[in-house]
Amino acid sequence: MFPKRVYSTRRALLAKDIESGIILIPGNSEAPSNYPGNCYKFRQDSTFLYFFGLNDPDFAGVIDADKGEEILFGNDVSIDDIIWMGPQTSVAKKADSVGVKKSKKFSDLAKYLAAAIKAGRKIHYIAPYRYQTKILLSELLGIPIGALQKNSSEKLIKAVVSQRIIKDKYEIEEIDKACNIGYAMHLFVMQNCKVGVPEQQLAGMMDGIAMSQGAGVSFATILSQHGETLHNHDHSGIITKGKLLTVDAGAENNNNYCSDFTRTMPCSGKFTTKQKEIYQIVCDANNLALELAKPGVAYFDVHVAVYRLFAERLKALGLMKGDVDEAVEAGAPALFMPHGLGHNMGLDVHDMENYGEDYVGYGSAAKRSKKFGYRSLRMARKLVPGNVITDEPGIYFIPALIEKWKKEKTCAQFINFSKLKEYYDFGGIRLEDDVLITKTGNRLLGSKRLPITVKEVEEAMRG
Numbered sequence: 001m002f003p004k005r006v007y008s009t010r011r012a013l014l015a016k017d018i019e020s021g022i023i024l025i026p027g028n029s030e031a032p033s034n035y036p037g038n039c040y041k042f043r044q045d046s047t048f049l050y051f052f053g054l055n056d057p058d059f060a061g062v063i064d065a066d067k068g069e070e071i072l073f074g075n076d077v078s079i080d081d082i083i084w085m086g087p088q089t090s091v092a093k094k095a096d097s098v099g100v101k102k103s104k105k106f107s108d109l110a111k112y113l114a115a116a117i118k119a120g121r122k123i124h125y126i127a128p129y130r131y132q133t134k135i136l137l138s139e140l141l142g143i144p145i146g147a148l149q150k151n152s153s154e155k156l157i158k159a160v161v162s163q164r165i166i167k168d169k170y171e172i173e174e175i176d177k178a179c180n181i182g183y184a185m186h187l188f189v190m191q192n193c194k195v196g197v198p199e200q201q202l203a204g205m206m207d208g209i210a211m212s213q214g215a216g217v218s219f220a221t222i223l224s225q226h227g228e229t230l231h232n233h234d235h236s237g238i239i240t241k242g243k244l245l246t247v248d249a250g251a252e253n254n255n256n257y258c259s260d261f262t263r264t265m266p267c268s269g270k271f272t273t274k275q276k277e278i279y280q281i282v283c284d285a286n287n288l289a290l291e292l293a294k295p296g297v298a299y300f301d302v303h304v305a306v307y308r309l310f311a312e313r314l315k316a317l318g319l320m321k322g323d324v325d326e327a328v329e330a331g332a333p334a335l336f337m338p339h340g341l342g343h344n345m346g347l348d349v350h351d352m353e354n355y356g357e358d359y360v361g362y363g364s365a366a367k368r369s370k371k372f373g374y375r376s377l378r379m380a381r382k383l384v385p386g387n388v389i390t391d392e393p394g395i396y397f398i399p400a401l402i403e404k405w406k407k408e409k410t411c412a413q414f415i416n417f418s419k420l421k422e423y424y425d426f427g428g429i430r431l432e433d434d435v436l437i438t439k440t441g442n443r444l445l446g447s448k449r450l451p452i453t454v455k456e457v458e459e460a461m462r463g
């Protein structure tokens with residue numbers, strides 16, 4: 001947890017931005033896995049964490065923007081709870097630890113909100129993503145579950161995004177820590193990827209590093225010799241000579257900040273010439289994004305620059321053809337990278353994605369493209385100091401997609417479909433780093449960069 005004034009300042013700024021009405025920020029509850037008493041690992045809601053800092057279930061925070069009053073709603077434990085959970089800090093003390101002066105029982109929230117609604121006060125809330133919270137808000141506010149989204153507060157979303165999208169020094173320190181755990185996870189896999197080893201073993205041990213050094217993984221680990229499937233969570237394979245292993249994984253540290261790295265390595269420890277050719281293009285694309293990402297530059301334009309590099313280099317390899325500018329304009333490189341160059345990262349690995357991607361990655365200045373590939377870009381905004389983003393270009397050979405484009409003659413003037421046949425069993429390569437935008441440019445997050453050049457990766461695998 002940060003010093004209490006960090007949370008007080010955030011809430012005061014939010015109240016100022018919202019001007020009038022009541023801001024309701026519910027925390028998460030425990031989520032049962034297979035019976036009520038056996039729950040998934042608790043994950044607090046990130047908006048609640050950001051403004052109220054407490055990592056415990058069954059709390060809600062309220063900020064009265066007119067009066068400046070802040071209340072934490074939550075229940076003190078009974079002797080029965082103490083028997084099972086041990087002594088617990090009182091709600092009032094927890095509230096004080098994050099600078100909130102007033103606390104009440106959770107059941108008082110219904111009365112408090114009913115009185116506010118009766119008085120015609122506006123209740124600002126963000127549409128919930130968990131079913132339990134949907135039921136809670138529906139009951140508290142008298143809004144049918146299906147209408148929660150449309151009655152949610154765009155003003156609140158915009159005000160929260162404007163704060164959270166710029167990370168302060170405390171947050172950057174936490175993200176650096178999460179990146180250092182991510183580094184250890186990925187280095188472990190590089191050093192232990194050997195022909196014959198089960199993918200499940202590598203994935204499980206990698207996740208174990210995240211759990212032993214922090215709160216666990218920041219999302220379900222992707223570790224696959226079918227890197228052409230972008231989010232492949234199947235770990236049933238055995239490391240096989242000649243294949244590529246794509247590993248996309250990150251950690252959440254003990255203060256719930258995230259990292260997200262991807263590396264791709266040759267299963268046998270040495271890249272083949274064909275693998276090296278494609279790998280080098282992706283590696284150069286990752287570095288190009290680092291060269292370009294700085295304040296004032298729209299991340300959309302960096303994505304376009306990566307597409308241009310792909311078009312030039314894949315043309316040189318005979319996989320693309322025609323005019324490079326026209327190919328980029330038509331979105332032809334999206335056949336090879338049908339996803340965006342990156343996303344915001346912070347308390348969520350895809351930061352604030354529950355608010356709606358466009359509010360986070362586009363804002364009012366940019367509009368999401370409708371074109372395949374371009375439309376998948378999660379972060380298109382003009383970069384400003386304090387942004388934390390991922391840089392994750394990739395080249396994938398997805399036989400079903402290539403066949404579809406071939407059949408429908410999509411971008412046929414730019415794609416050499418017959419040459420592509422030779423790549424149907426290639427897999428995919430993605431290389432992802434986490435980047436802080438600084439006043440003058442950017443810096444990689446974490447103390448050390450994971451091995452990324454062909455030489456570095458092969459060396460790490462030998463070591």
Ligand code: GLY
Pocket residue numbers: 219248249260343
């Ligand atoms: N690393 C997973 C993703 O960015 O979607």
Ligand code: MN
Pocket residue numbers: 260343390392432
């Ligand atoms: Mn990512």
